[in-house]
Amino acid sequence: MEEKSDSLNSVFRARSLFNRRKYERCIEICTKLLAENPYDMAVWFLKTRALTMVDYIDDTDMEEEGIAEILMDDNALAKAPRPGTSLKRPMTGAQRPGSRANTSTGQGIRPLSRTGRPLSGFLRPGTSSLRPASKGGISVQRAFQGSRAGTARPVSSGGRFVRLGTQSMLSASDRFNDPDRVNVSKYARRPAMAKALTDFLVYSAHTPKKALELCAEATKVAEFKDPWWKCRLGKCYYQLGMLREAEKQFLSANKQQETIVTYLELAKVYIKLDQPQRALDTYLKASDAFPADVSALLGIARIYDMLNDGDAAIASYKRVLQTEASNAEAIACLASHYFYFDQPELALRFYQRLLQMGVVNSELLNNIGLCCFHAGQYDICLGCFERALLLCDDDTVADIWYNIGQVAIGIGDQNLAYRAFKTAISNDGNHAESFTNLGILQVHKGSLQKAKGSFEAAEKLAPHLHEPFYNSALLAQKIGNFQVAYKKVKLALEIFPEHQDSKNLLLKLESHFTTN
Numbered sequence: 001m002e003e004k005s006d007s008l009n010s011v012f013r014a015r016s017l018f019n020r021r022k023y024e025r026c027i028e029i030c031t032k033l034l035a036e037n038p039y040d041m042a043v044w045f046l047k048t049r050a051l052t053m054v055d056y057i058d059d060t061d062m063e064e065e066g067i068a069e070i071l072m073d074d075n076a077l078a079k080a081p082r083p084g085t086s087l088k089r090p091m092t093g094a095q096r097p098g099s100r101a102n103t104s105t106g107q108g109i110r111p112l113s114r115t116g117r118p119l120s121g122f123l124r125p126g127t128s129s130l131r132p133a134s135k136g137g138i139s140v141q142r143a144f145q146g147s148r149a150g151t152a153r154p155v156s157s158g159g160r161f162v163r164l165g166t167q168s169m170l171s172a173s174d175r176f177n178d179p180d181r182v183n184v185s186k187y188a189r190r191p192a193m194a195k196a197l198t199d200f201l202v203y204s205a206h207t208p209k210k211a212l213e214l215c216a217e218a219t220k221v222a223e224f225k226d227p228w229w230k231c232r233l234g235k236c237y238y239q240l241g242m243l244r245e246a247e248k249q250f251l252s253a254n255k256q257q258e259t260i261v262t263y264l265e266l267a268k269v270y271i272k273l274d275q276p277q278r279a280l281d282t283y284l285k286a287s288d289a290f291p292a293d294v295s296a297l298l299g300i301a302r303i304y305d306m307l308n309d310g311d312a313a314i315a316s317y318k319r320v321l322q323t324e325a326s327n328a329e330a331i332a333c334l335a336s337h338y339f340y341f342d343q344p345e346l347a348l349r350f351y352q353r354l355l356q357m358g359v360v361n362s363e364l365l366n367n368i369g370l371c372c373f374h375a376g377q378y379d380i381c382l383g384c385f386e387r388a389l390l391l392c393d394d395d396t397v398a399d400i401w402y403n404i405g406q407v408a409i410g411i412g413d414q415n416l417a418y419r420a421f422k423t424a425i426s427n428d429g430n431h432a433e434s435f436t437n438l439g440i441l442q443v444h445k446g447s448l449q450k451a452k453g454s455f456e457a458a459e460k461l462a463p464h465l466h467e468p469f470y471n472s473a474l475l476a477q478k479i480g481n482f483q484v485a486y487k488k489v490k491l492a493l494e495i496f497p498e499h500q501d502s503k504n505l506l507l508k509l510e511s512h513f514t515t516n
Contacts, residue, residue, distance in 0.1 A: 023050045048196045055204040060264040087306050179207040188217040212236040227253040260290045276303050294324045344374040362392035366400050373407050398428030432462030466496040
């Protein structure tokens, strides 16, 4: 077979490898052919496409915001937007998200992530970045912190566009399609080659400015009638931060030819501009125009999640499953919803569906273990946690040990729970929930000073959680420090105004102050 393949035409072999997505071998053959004949346009086109596909990423999805984008964001339209009209101020009755008690995103029902938003059940780009805020939000210092002390760093500007291992093909001695030497007017008159080169400049060379020049020239040559060039112009403007210009290009392209990708790109622009309602309208138009595509429905659900409108998000995820029954994101989010609404049996069925689809990781096994415990299937519970610990990495091991501690508290084994929380903290020194529960166990053991230190550590690590402040207030009341207890319970109520236990404690302290 190898002899036969050697006798094949080299260009045909390279094209066959490209069709089979073996891009590295395709690039090697094209490089040899171009060394023999640098003016072979067919081979040049094939190598350009292969290099582009090696570095290609689906950028129609939401993306992580870098620290530079977050700190230098000047696209906000209002300094004090109404609740529900801005991603910086979701729909909530308090200054912080997740304070509504009677909804699926209430802080008393669903826990918050370290970004201060209710857990959705599915980790997606854009949900784990810490956005600083001026009032009641996350400080700049916390935004620069990674998820694990000493091992992680925040997402930097353009971090998603960096691909290791691809720069070896673009060394100084053999640089292919050098952006500085591209003749824009020459390629603009050849549409097929210009389109391949534009994608190469956007995805592989990461030079949107040069790609913008080529797109602008090619658009003039096409007499502004080709919507493809307008979409690429919008993409270049988006990467350069010129969001209003990107919006104009995507709207113009949609007028000429509606495509689902253009709608998704336009919605990304509105999300970047902090206009969730316009993004929702764009996704709704896309779902009406392309009812068989779930991308728009997923975008609607994600926007509702970001606005803390959990009920509307769940309805959207159900619509996704009606169209695509094997969508992992919708299944995971519905499973999380049913778990936090005291229906672990239904959640377990959704997680089993993910297992049947071939999804096997530590997060899924951890969730199955929790569902089994709350559903009374204790024989399966510990086995799931054991397998989760075997598959976990440094970012998830603390959460698994924390859940093991919760199970130990449920069965009454405080010693196992104490060791589990200590293990979680040893793996992740920023795990505020473990500090909080460890402090409660230390109170039961009579170590009040250690408990006080654990609660204070949790308060610093997670100022968006009300539990550390409430527990600190209880501890201060127990030792007779009523003034500190009053301050702590007021802070807890600022975070979660509907917390009934904090209200009762505040009334008790106020009655104590008035009687004395």
